[in-house]
Amino acid sequence: xxxxxxxxxxxxxxxxxxxxxxxxxxxxxxxxxxxxxxxxxxxxxxxxxxxxxxxxxxxxxxxxxxxxxxxxxxxxxxxxxxxxxxxxxxxxxxxxxxxxxxxxxxxxxxxxxxxxxxxxxxxxxxxxxxxxxxxxxxxxxxxxxxxxxxxxxxxxxxxxxxxxxxxxxxxxxxxxxxxxxxxxxxxxxxxxxxxxxxxxxxxxxxxxxxxxxxxxxxxxxxxxxxxxxxxxxxxxxxxxxxxxxxxxxxxxxxxxxxxxxxxxxxxxxxxxxxxxxxxxxxxxxxxxxxxxxxxxxxx
Numbered sequence: 550x551x552x553x554x555x556x557x558x559x560x561x562x563x564x565x566x567x568x569x570x571x572x573x574x575x576x577x578x579x580x581x582x583x584x585x586x587x588x589x590x591x592x593x594x595x596x597x598x599x600x601x602x603x604x605x606x607x608x609x610x611x612x613x614x615x616x617x618x619x620x621x622x623x624x625x626x627x628x629x630x631x632x633x634x635x636x637x638x639x640x641x642x643x644x645x646x647x648x649x650x651x652x653x654x655x656x657x658x659x660x661x662x663x664x665x666x667x668x669x670x671x672x673x674x675x676x677x678x679x680x681x682x683x684x685x686x687x688x689x690x691x692x693x694x695x696x697x698x699x700x701x702x703x704x705x706x707x708x709x710x711x712x713x714x715x716x717x718x719x720x721x722x723x724x725x726x727x728x729x730x731x732x733x734x735x736x737x738x739x740x741x742x743x744x745x746x747x748x749x750x751x752x753x754x755x756x757x758x759x760x761x762x763x764x765x766x767x768x769x770x771x772x773x774x775x776x777x778x779x780x781x782x783x784x785x786x787x788x789x790x791x792x793x794x795x796x797x798x799x800x801x802x803x804x805x806x807x808x809x810x811x812x813x814x815x816x817x818x819x820x821x822x823x824x825x826x827x828x829x830x831x832x833x834x835x836x837x838x839x840x841x842x843x844x845x846x847x848x
Contacts, residue, residue, distance in 0.1 A: 554684050555581075555634035555660060556671055557641060558589075561622035563657035568649055569625055572658050575641040576629050585628040585680040591619050591673075599673040601692040602666070603761060607704060609712040610719075610782075611761040617723045618654060626674045628681050635663060654723060669695060702760060703767030703814055709778050718779060722786060736783040739773045739797040749804040750826040751797045753788045754817045762786075764815070772810035773797055795826055 559572050573583055596615050597605050605612040631637055638660040650656040661667040668687045675681035689695060709715065740747065760768075762785065769781040773796075788794035796818065797807050804820045811818040821829070 552664065553632060553634050554584075554628065554630050555638035555667055556674065557627040557629060557638055558659040558670070558674065559625040559627065560618060560657055560659060561624055562651070562655040563645075563649075564623050564625055566649070566657075568645070568657055571649060572627065572641070572645055575644045576627065576638070578644070579631075579637040579640045581629040581631040581634065581637050581641065583627050584630050585626075585678060587626055587676070587678055587681075589624045589626050589674055589676065590621070591624070593620065595673050596620060598689075598692045599670045601689070601695040602669060602698040604697065605712070606710075608699065608761045608763040609710055610705065610715055610763045610766060613712055613715050613719060614723075614762055616716075617720070626671075626681070628671070628684065635661065635667070665696070666698075699759070699761045699764060700815070702764035703771045705763050705767050706770065706778075719782065722783075736780060736787060738795045739769075739776050739780065739784065741799055741803060742775060747799045747803075748823045749799060749801045749820055750795050750823055751799075751804045751807045751811065751818050751820055752793050752795045752826070752829075754793060754819050760815050765789075768811055768814035768816055769796070771814065772807055793829055795829075798823060798826070 557572055557576060559569055563569070563572065576583060591599070593616065596612065596619060600612070600615055603611050629638055639662065642658050642660040645658050646656045661670055668685055669689065671681055672685055672687070672689055675685070704710075738750065765785045765788075766778070766781045769776055769784060770778065773781070784794075784796055788796065796811070797804065799807065801820070808818045808820055
């Protein structure tokens with residue numbers, strides 16, 4: 550496959566809002582040519598193959614988010630061609646999202662970051678299209694041996710590895726994000742149950758896109774003693790959509806332990822005083838404080 554090819558996947562919300570032409574124009578604006586365009590409908594089996602670099606059995610929460618984003622609703626695939634195609638396609642994606650995204654899960658369009666992701670996804674998205682299939686150079690067989698995109702990290706406990714149990718908990722968040730994690734003040738940070746003056750806070754300084762939802766929630770379950778799974782999920786999903794989101798408050802010694810444990814799991818988690826944290830949260834409320842990502846992988 551030539552490095553001059555990439556793809557833009559117009560997500561269900563983009564199709565429903567009839568933003569196809571905006572995506573085509575963004576691609577042309579960055580110097581890409583659309584060489585093929587067709588409709589696409591993904592079921593669970595197709596999602597499992599297209600994202601085989603994140604195994605469903607190991608990352609059920611990540612795959613649940615893919616189901617919510619992509620499953621069972623029409624999309625469009627644009628095969629694009631041009632110099633430095635991956636960089637340019639991602640520039641087009643960023644421009645479209647900046648102009649048209651609505652909320653945490655209405656971000657219109659996806660583009661792969663590298664050749665492996667392109668070939669894996671197009672091997673499924675191509676369907677019966679000979680033009681798309683003709684750009685592929687890899688036969689993925691039964692997809693069982695696809696290299697994994699995420700490091701092993703902290704996975705979810707067995708009790709929360711059932712994707713249907715996760716769906717029951719998470720679907721209300723996805724269906725009505727404004728009611729919960731889309732607000733900068735929701736949810737409340739974790740606090741250890743024992744007594745003590747708490748004058749510091751641990752926060753995520755940057756969106757950790759190189760970890761899966763499962764890794765991120767697993768990191769909180771590992772690092773914050775006794776935190777309930779729903780609370781950990783709410784904190785992570787909120788942190789992916791707000792700048793410098795507060796995860797936990799405590800004494801300086803407690804926050805240092807939380808920070809060290811979270812950073813060991815791959816999260817960038819500095820400490821600030823609670824007074825600084827209050828100022829930051831007031832500013833988030835005033836400005837909206839969102840960061841424009843849409844999940845751990847920002848798919």
